[in-house]
Amino acid sequence: NKEIYLKIRQKIKYIMIDEYQDTNYIQERIAFRLSQPDYNLCVVGDEDQALYRFRGATVRNILEFPKHFDDCKIIKLEKNYRSHPKIISAYSNFINSVNWRDENKNYYRYPDKKVIPAETTESQEYPAIFCIWGADKKDEVDRIVNLVEFLKKNGTIKDYSDVAILLKSVRLNHSGHYINAFKKHNIPYFCPRARAxxxxxxxxxxxxxxxxxxxxxxxxxxxxxxxxxxxxxxxxxxxxxxxxxxxxxxxxxxxxxxxxxxxxxxxxxxxxxxxxxxxxxxxxxxxxxxxxxxxxxxxxxxxxxxxxxxxxxxxxxxxxxxxxxxxxxxxxxxxxxGMDEYEDPDNPVPKGFVQIMTIHQSKGLEFPVVIVGSLHKIFQAQKQIDRDLTEFYPRGRFEPENRITEFDRTRHFYVAFSRAQKLLVLTTPEKPKEYFSPIWEGLEQWPYVKRELLKAQKFKSKPPFIPKKFYSLSSHINVYETCPMQYLFYREYKFQPSRAGQILFGTLVHQTIEDIHRMVLDGKKREIDEIEIEKFFEENYKSLLATGLRPLAKTPKESALKQVITYFKQNQDLLERIVETEVDVSVEKEDYIIVGKVDLLLGKDEKLEILDFKTQPRADYDDLLIEKYRKQLCLYAYIIKERYGKMPERLYIYWTSEERRKDALMELNYNEDLIQEAGLHFDNVVKKIKERKFDVRIKPDVNKVCKDCDFRFYCSMQGIIKFKGDW
Structure with a gap:
């Protein structure tokens, strides 16, 4: 789509791509196209850590990148700031043991590549790499438990999360004996992807x-x-x-x-x-x-x-x-x-648990202590994807098919070994495969290592980077203020509501009104009539039902359509003043980010106005609900000022269920003090959420707040509310 391409291209001057070794041919074409004509393109990657062949990725992209440009500058990042020098030496020997050329002298790894310890890397003398070779699975896990308890008891590690066990797969037939051993010895573990x-x-x-x-x-x-x-x-x-x-x-x-x-x-x-x-x-x-x-x-x-x-x-x-x-x-x-259990995407390494994860999961992470297993298992590479994609790629295959297993296996375990900061342990219940001999041979076995030297170490782990959380004004702040318990279950834990008719009604009205606004912005206002509106309405209705929302009964559905048509008929003058619709707004605070969406931004004579749609009947000015909406719109006003350089003149709520415009349109007074007050209010609400204050201290109105809440039964049995119903 040339129109979309030009819009995107005009906004982009520089492109930076990380993990370039894991990109595919189509992604490369997109990157090159978007960076034209200046090619201000910077890519970062390491072909030794290419793991995503099964997604169509190819190391060809990073190996041949310089060939696409006449003046490509290459910066080698050779210093390793993560691992103990002994660990770096061990995994360097492992990856260098493979011949990365074919018979035609084509390279599948940058030649003369090296990784050296940074001068600042601590290198105390202690056993930084050793192995566990169990007589069987029980013997293996007994030694691992002994090692973990030794490290924790002696303060070598501060937290169980400083230890990670990395496996090819964490399904129970691969990870079960580790899990059972940790359970038996009361060692907390975290393995959400065991499909258990x-x-x-x-x-x-x-x-x-x-x-x-x-x-x-x-x-x-x-x-x-x-x-x-x-x-x-x-x-x-x-x-x-x-x-x-x-x-x-x-x-x-x-x-x-x-x-x-x-x-x-x-x-x-x-x-x-x-x-x-x-x-x-x-x-x-x-x-x-x-x-x-x-x-x-x-x-x-x-x-x-x-x-x-x-x-x-x-x-x-x-x-x-x-x-x-x-x-x-x-x-x-x-x-x-099999199904995975819950895993926090913003905090994949929770404190207090030994981590049991796949090597793929560990990509980009690091741990003071890494225990690598699966050394005795056969490694199967994903060759079929290359075969399937070959006919679609004009440049043909890259790596020889008969070398793919060797290449992918080496890269896979190189990633695993290089996650270790202070201690790397190779573990197996039987003899490891021969191709691990470059890193395995000559290793001391636990517990027959210099334990006193290891005992004297105090490994420090970096605190994990946890990004600032986003809090939406409507779906977070307002929900918490309505009922902290509802926030906990629906927003924090993400329970799926059993019935969502009201959600469907409101969303349907909003989306169809937005379609009208977008037609106006595209210069197609004259094409809008009741037939066109009903067409938008039905398309939106079908799309919303496909997401799992329950169908509306005939009367509510007719009411929703009527609200949209009434709005269109009674607000022709407003439609002439649309500046923007569904405006994404956000404010970055010290420890969180507030986000929201302005339904409609109006303009006239260099002045701006904010309008927000509500599908329920108009509330009284003294209703607590109005104060809540005022705070929300005040914050929107502040953000709009930052974006457009001027404060909106007016803030409106439009109650779409009202039949007359004079009843539907409600202006809310505001000033700088109210904006400041709104900001402090949201800070206070987010503080309560972050402190996990979800107790219901003020009993809600059962008929308004609890009537359609799925947890009304639970709250009633807990004595939080009194709900009468047949259940």
């Missing part, structure tokens, strides 16, 4: 509850491939089957059994989940963050089930269909494939 989600007790308990509610037992269970998960769940449930939970499960199972032709229950598959969470032991599990996050994943799975199979509420007609699809198809597929 369904091994957790709380998840087995949930599976058991669903099996009881939908009657998936007896003959059904006997024929079920993964019945052990449900059987174990039912066994564990016996420990917790207090009368309240027992009565609930029996009652819900009876309701489904007693359904007759044409009857239905006003309950979704997800509704049962949120009701179950109200009862012990699940309500206790919710207070444990790891278990709560596992529950959140379960809520997302149930939502995916409902969307994929187009199931809304439980009926006589679909009750058996739900049962068999849920267990024989959905859960069966997930259990057999």
């Amino acid at each position: 989600y369904f091994e957790n007790e709380e998840i087995k308990l949930l599976l058991a509850c669903y099996a009881i509610i939908f009657g998936f037992y007896a003959k059904d269970l006997n024929r079920y491939e993964e019945k052990k998960y449900i059987e174990e769940g039912i066994h564990h449930l016996g420990k917790y089957l207090n009368s309240a939970l027992k009565d609930y499960l029996r009652r819900k199972a009876d309701q489904i059994l007693s359904l007759r032709e044409g009857e239905s229950l006003n309950l979704t598959v997800s509704d049962y989940f949120y009701q179950i969470l109200a009862y012990k032991p699940f309500s206790d599990f919710l207070k444990d963050e790891n278990k709560a996050r596992n529950f959140s994943i379960f809520s997302q799975l149930l939502n995916a089930f409902q969307v994929y199979y187009h199931i809304s509420i439980v009926t006589f007609k679909n009750k058996d269909v739900i049962k068999y699809l849920l267990f024989n198809s959905f859960f069966n597929f997930l259990i057999q494939g």
Whole structure:
């Protein structure tokens, strides 16, 4: 698209690309095209750390980069500031042991490449690299446990997270013996990608509850491939089957059994989940963050089930269909494939846990102590991707196919070995493969090393870089102020709401009004009529349903369309003054970033106005809601001033459910003091969030705040609110 290309190109003067060894042919073409005609292009990379062939990446891009330009400047980054000199020497020997040329003398690694310790690197004399060669898996893990306990007890490491075990794969058949050993010796570990989600007790308990509610037992269970998960769940449930939970499960199972032709229950598959969470032991599990996050994943799975199979509420007609699809198809597929547990993308190395991760995961990370396993396993390279892509690449293949396994294996383990800062340990329960001999041969074995020298060391780890968090004015600040508990579950833990009709309604109105504004900005205002608006509306509706939101009933859907058309008809003058729509705004604070979106920016006579849409009925000026919106718009005004160099003249809320414009358009007074006050207010709210103050101290209005909240059952059982309902 030439138009889009020119728009992007005009905004870019310099391009910098990191990890260039992991780019593919198409990405290279895009980079070259965007950098034309000046080619102010800087790439950084290391072909020795190329790991992403399975994504179509090729080291050709970095090796041949200088050939594309007449005056390409090459800067060699040879000093290693990370690792002990002995470790650098060891992994350099390993990678240099491979012949990186083919019979035609083509190089697949920069020749004469070297890595040297930086002058500032500490190099005390102690055993910085050794091995563990167990007689079997038990002997191997016993020695690893002994090593970790030795390092922690003697203060050589300060925190368990200073130790990382790197493996080719962390599925349970690769990592299970390490995990079991750490459990046995009470050493905390973190291995979210072991695909062991369904091994957790709380998840087995949930599976058991669903099996009881939908009657998936007896003959059904006997024929079920993964019945052990449900059987174990039912066994564990016996420990917790207090009368309240027992009565609930029996009652819900009876309701489904007693359904007759044409009857239905006003309950979704997800509704049962949120009701179950109200009862012990699940309500206790919710207070444990790891278990709560596992529950959140379960809520997302149930939502995916409902969307994929187009199931809304439980009926006589679909009750058996739900049962068999849920267990024989959905859960069966997930259990057999395995699922990862929660992992914080902003903090992949949480404190207090030995890290067990794949070598791919460790890319870009570093640890005082690195233990590398999988040395006895056969390494399989992803050759097929090269074969599949060859016909699409005009330049053909690069590396010889018969050398790919050797090249990729060497790069893979070079990455693993080079993650170590102070101590590198190679571990195996049997003889390692011969190709590791350049780094393995001659190594001392734990525990037969100079332990006193190691004991005297005090390894220091760098604090992890955790980026500033983003807090949205609408979806974070406002939610927390409405209910801290809702913030914890929906925003922090990301539980998937069971029913989201109000979310669909508001988003549908907003998106369709935005379509009108964009047509106006594109100079197509005359093309807009009710037929065109209805077309936008239906397209948006279909797109939103595809995300998993539940369909609107006929009346609310008609009401949503009416709100949009009424707005269009009554605001022709406003449409003439549009400056920008859906303006992304942000303010960077000392320890967080506030973001928001201005629905509409209006302008006339060099003056700016902000307009924000709300789909609910107009609130009174003295309503607390208005004060909340005023603070939000005040902050928007401050950001707009920073961007455009002038303060907006007016702030408006437009209540789209009002039929008359004079009722819909509400002006909010503001001044510099209010802007300052709003900024301090948001600082205070974010401070509470960061300090994890999620207790509900002021009881919310049950009819307004709690009526449609999935956690109303939980909060009611906890005594936070009094909710009356049939559940």
